[in-house]
Amino acid sequence: AADLAARTERLKFLVAIRPGTATPAYYARLASTLDRVSNGRLLLNIVVGGSAQELAGDGIFLPHDERYDHAAEFFKVFNELIETGHSTLDGKYIKAVDAKLGLPPVQQPRPPIYFGGSSDAAIDFAGGIVDKYLTWGEPPAQVAEKIAHARRAAAARGREATFGIRLHFIVRETDDEAWEAADRLISRLSDEAIASAQDVLTKNSDSVGQARMVALHNGRRDKLEVSPNLWAGIGLVRSGAGTALVGSPKTVAARLREYQALGIDTVIASGYPHVEEAYRVSELLFPELGLPGPRNQLRASFGDRQVFGGGGHGGNVRLTSAS
Structure with missing residues (x-):
């Protein structure tokens, strides 16, 4: 840095x-x-x-x-x-x-101070310290519960909280192409490799957030769409943020809008391979979000108002790249 x-x-x-x-x-x-x-x-x-x-x-x-x-x-x-x-x-x-x-x-x-934690102790800590409370990419209903908890913790200390989400992205021209890319990403993972990774993730961690990620799929590769277009395949072998939004630009933008409606104003984004997916997000997804990009002549599906974007701390969503 x-x-x-x-x-x-x-x-x-x-x-x-x-x-x-x-x-x-x-x-x-x-x-x-x-x-x-x-x-x-x-x-x-x-x-x-x-x-x-x-x-x-x-x-x-x-x-x-x-x-x-x-x-x-x-x-x-x-x-x-x-x-x-x-x-x-x-x-x-x-x-x-x-x-x-x-x-x-x-x-x-x-x-600004960012922080993510899912336990009661973590959220209580965040209420007194943190400017941006982060969650990994859980289904919207679960994210809503965490946001409500974090808001209460901040309010008890006379503070206001803002919120972000950590997600991977698999964006293609069509939904079918995106799901094919997701399937390819884990196509060479053996059942033994998944079982070994899950054993490490469950035995060597006391993280409540990690436990919540594992609970989304329980090590099974047959039920990985845990919420519409929210795919938990990455979490089969990766610790931490284990979900991706999968779909066409319009589909993924619509799912992001659902999180935005809950109070999310910041997205920390990544993908596999990182550089290639960053270009796809910029070229395909940014125009749908009203963000400038190589194809920013396209009209955002939500109208002229910028859905995500801006700069600095606070205000509209900032798409932050993370490794």
């Missing part, structure tokens, strides 16, 4: 922070510097972690819910440093005495 920030003008950078792998002061200085180098194009993504085994390798040995208590103290110091330039905290997990930031970030009071 630091290298690309100096070579680009509009590209935004969603950079992860894992509390506990370094001090809040260290991360605050890195974030402020990167925001300055990018001239205010930094977005921050909190990743608390969902595997006790993986976290142990980073020297973090806290149980699931306690990790969010630790993260709350971590970001109390982090945010105070970013926003005021100094912080002191004698906490249960984090101790800082007259920590100082140095140079402030460009974005005020600080770069």
